[in-house]
Amino acid sequence: CDNLSLVITGRRILVIGxxxxxRGVxxxxxxxxxxxxxxxxxxxxxxxxLAAAFEDLGELRGVGFEEVSGGAFDIVINATSASLSGEIPPIAPGAIGPQTVCYDLAYGKSxxxxxxxxxxQGCARALQGLGMLVEQAAEAFRLWRGVRPATAPVLAALRQRAASA
Incomplete structure (x- = not known):
């Protein structure tokens, strides 16, 4: 969330999958x-x-794809692998609006x-999971070396390299 300057507090979040x-997020x-x-x-x-397993940490609910309602969410996170094979989970387009931030935990060259x-669907800010990759690597480095590297420069370099590939 830090690298994206994304506020979670008080927001409506949909996690797909x-x-x-x-479970990890x-x-x-x-x-x-x-x-x-x-x-x-x-x-x-x-x-x-899955929602019941985390209910002691906060309010959440688990539903089927067809039960997603309530208009546009502030944040939509795709935590499925469907996107890697070109598939899209059947979420109603109304779940995404122009102010929604969409984040795919999957990542690739494009x-x-x-x-x-x-x-x-009109989402102005849709991102893939390179940030998650970099943050996981930084955390692993911290566990092994005792110091956590800055991730913003690494993420910027990866995005620049992907854009020029």
Missing amino acids: AGGAT LGPLLGLAPAELVIANRTPERAAT ATAFVEWAQR
């Missing part, structure tokens, strides 16, 4: 006190079970299918 990537997100956090998954029971889809 109920697997390991979602729920604690930190809930720790920043969003107004609402919804996990949407193809299998509603799996989303509900925009992921989710990022492209979000932009077609």
Whole structure:
């Protein structure tokens, strides 16, 4: 969130997917006190079970894709691998508005299918997961070496390199 200058507190957040990537981001997100956090998954029971596992950290709910409602979210995070194979989870386009920040945990040389889809829905700020890659590497470096490197310059260099490739 720091590299994106993104405020989580008081925001409506939709996380797409109920697997390991979602499990990894729920604690930190809930720790920043969003107004609402919804996990949407193809299998509603799996989303509900995951939400129940984190209910002591904050208010959240798990639903099926077709149950996503309430208008545009402030932040939409794709935590599925579907975008890597060119697929888009069936989320209603109304979940994304011009002020929504869309973030795909997946990353690649070019925009992921989710990022492209979000932009077609009118999302002005859609990003892929290079930031997550860099932050994970920095945390691993800290664990091994006892010092955490600055991530902003690394992320800027990666984005510049990807843009020129």
